[in-house]
Amino acid sequence: MTTELFLMTHQRPRLTDAERKALNNAVAHKRRVAARQVIVRENMPLTQCTLLTKGFVHRYKDTEDGRRQILALHIPGDFVDLHSYPLKRLEHSVAATTDVEIALFPHQAIRELTTVSPNLTELLWRSTLIDAAINREWLVSIGVRTAAKRIAHLMCELRARLERIGMADRNGFDLPITQIDLADATGLTPVHTNRMLRQLRTDGLLDFRDRRVIIHDLDRLADFAEFDPSYLFLD
Amino acid sequence: MTTELFLMTHQRPRLTDAERKALNNAVAHKRRVAARQVIVRENMPLTQCTLLTKGFVHRYKDTEDGRRQILALHIPGDFVDLHSYPLKRLEHSVAATTDVEIALFPHQAIRELTTVSPNLTELLWRSTLIDAAINREWLVSIGVRTAAKRIAHLMCELRARLERIGMADRNGFDLPITQIDLADATGLTPVHTNRMLRQLRTDGLLDFRDRRVIIHDLDRLADFAEFDPSYLFLD
């Protein structure tokens, strides 16, 4: 089922089988997109939403002086731009990090869902707000945490999110992004990101190489990063 | 009308008079809160939402090492914690910046609104997502902008938002926050914030003193800050 991972990560409010089926039926069609291709361009009028079913996607904003801030990293099961339904456009862009598979939901179909089921409305709404909570935690990271802790914190977050869809365990996970992506997500330079990764590796906290994160002692890493997952609303 | 400023700042989707009235009737009661008092505490179960009708409020998170990151500044007409309706708790705290007046909406009343009116649902949902868009723009600010530009950008944002509710014009606005608040919002230290304010003043871009922002040339300020208001969805 296309929406399987999404529903797996959103346990509340509880849905009836009819509601689950209705959500799944709202898919208009599916698409594949190649790595590094732009999926949604900033400020373009939108009429559908994107659910990520396979691969990784990132949301980002380019600045005048050629810098890029990554605003979010999305994993399978994430409703990447559900917020385009009430907003009708996005103020940032979305691109495929890896080769991906996506499912498209016409805004009109979502509106019908919200008309029929307040329960489903609440769940979809909630989903967009958990994304916002993650945005805020990143604000805290970039605002007050040191470079090494920012990276460590992000890794803890990704691990927790990936674990829920069966793509991570306590010892690590595959992370198909570059150090440049990681730098743009944490507000650091690639050079300094590299140095901090080396330090984290030397300290035995984290080993990120060849697109894979290896964690030797998750508790110690979480402790170092001051990671408290309550902002993820994992429930 | 309690919801007057809120409706003034959310023009779409268009509401019928009945919908406006229904929203207004969802207010359970009003309260005053003194400056610096906490209104919502992190992770406490919530059963109602807070609409700010008078004064300023901020959302923030404290870190273990005693630092504070301000996540949002709210002005009259803002639905400060509407996101608590789908989330049932907040992962951050909310406090009164000044003496404030607030109106409280029980979650149950909001649920009834969403059951009755998809239109109203979309508007409320949209409101929470505009807050999220502002969070993301702050992420860009802290992630890639220099100290002076961060401050200038925030001032442009606040001016634009305040103008819409008649509390600012092109020449400036009252801003009842301290330099410490400003520092915590921009991810800077109070000392450096003070230095940057002096520089902005010297450069003739911005004069923030005695709780008032004076702008001599808005276009020049916006240009310096690379301020593009599209993320505010002002319409």
Added chain:
DNA sequence: CGTGCAATTGACGCCGGTCAAATGAGGTGG
């Protein structure tokens, strides 16, 4: 085998943080 991009490392510089102290303004109690 050349091309291009990611990863890595060293040298150096600067933006913004830290520390410390002075000034000023508002509030409160004697």
Added chain:
DNA sequence: CCACCTCATTTGACCGGCGTCAATTGCACG
């Protein structure tokens, strides 16, 4: 009405984390 306290603002001196610049290495791919 003044003494005193508290907190915001301001400034100077110094420091360090992270950025900048530049070069090298490694790897994938055509």
